[in-house]
Amino acid sequence: MKENMKNKTKISFVKLQSTGNDFILFDLQKQKLPDNFISLIPQICDRHLGIGADGILLIDKNNSYPFKMTFYNADGSKGKFCGNGSRALVKYAFENNLCSKKGTFIADDGIHDFNIDNESIEVSISAKTDFTKFQFENELHYLYKIGVNHFVIPTENVENFNVVKRGKYLHDHQKYKKINPNFNFIKQISDSKIKIRTYENGVNDETLSCATGSIASSIFANSFFNMEYPIVAISEGGNIIIDKRENKFWLKGKTEITYNGEYFYDK
Numbered sequence: 001m002k003e004n005m006k007n008k009t010k011i012s013f014v015k016l017q018s019t020g021n022d023f024i025l026f027d028l029q030k031q032k033l034p035d036n037f038i039s040l041i042p043q044i045c046d047r048h049l050g051i052g053a054d055g056i057l058l059i060d061k062n063n064s065y066p067f068k069m070t071f072y073n074a075d076g077s078k079g080k081f082c083g084n085g086s087r088a089l090v091k092y093a094f095e096n097n098l099c100s101k102k103g104t105f106i107a108d109d110g111i112h113d114f115n116i117d118n119e120s121i122e123v124s125i126s127a128k129t130d131f132t133k134f135q136f137e138n139e140l141h142y143l144y145k146i147g148v149n150h151f152v153i154p155t156e157n158v159e160n161f162n163v164v165k166r167g168k169y170l171h172d173h174q175k176y177k178k179i180n181p182n183f184n185f186i187k188q189i190s191d192s193k194i195k196i197r198t199y200e201n202g203v204n205d206e207t208l209s210c211a212t213g214s215i216a217s218s219i220f221a222n223s224f225f226n227m228e229y230p231i232v233a234i235s236e237g238g239n240i241i242i243d244k245r246e247n248k249f250w251l252k253g254k255t256e257i258t259y260n261g262e263y264f265y266d267k
């Protein structure tokens with residue numbers, strides 16, 4: 001075993017999860033990543049041969065803000081932002097004395113505010129509420145731009161729905177292939193709650209929750225179901241509360257650091 005490790009180099013990571021959406025975080029203030037890091041991401045995120053995660057978070061210093069967030073999908077593609085990932089990043093920053101319980105940070109899509117209340121972390125997102133309606137076979141699909149492209153699709157039997165099969169079919173279809181969207185299948189549960197399940201681009205599978213998808217779904221629910229904010233999005237990984245204040249959307253939910261570790265890769 002020692003002989004095999006001679007040709008290996010290691011990088012330290014932190015594993016976190018926000019309502020079941022899990023991430024691997026690398027702190028660029030503590031270490032330098034290898035030049036081929038982007039090509040390593042699919043291996044790192046592989047749940048059988050790597051650490052396993054829905055995405056990669058990078059935290060770095062910034063001259064104007066306490067920290068900067070960069071996000072990569074599990075397939076190595078770069079994302080401008082990730083709502084659940086941002087809540088996990090704020091958790092790490094607070095635990096490592098990089099910020100107070102209230103503040104702002106910068107990501108590739110702009111500036112975000114945050115509040116920390118015990119285990120719950122709230123992050124703001126500026127998003128437009130306009131949408132484009134698509135007719136697909138016998139369904140209506142509603143496209144919102146919340147950091148990335150999100151389709152919202154009302155689905156009556158969402159609890160027993162085959163999200164992976166349907167999501168993959170839509171994702172790979174010629175009509176949507178160039179859009180690279182997430183697909184959010186939703187159902188109204190009560191005056192204040194929706195059930196949501198998401199097939200996520202970049203992960204190319206169902207994720208246990210999707211925060212930006214929850215925002216898109218809340219906008220749809222507000223417009224088409226006449227639901228008032230705050231709206232609770234019930235996902236497989238837990239609940240996310242979406243509020244709208246001061247022309248911003250706010251995501252609130254629990255997040256936790258699950259463990260620290262070291263990843264070994266070939267030099």
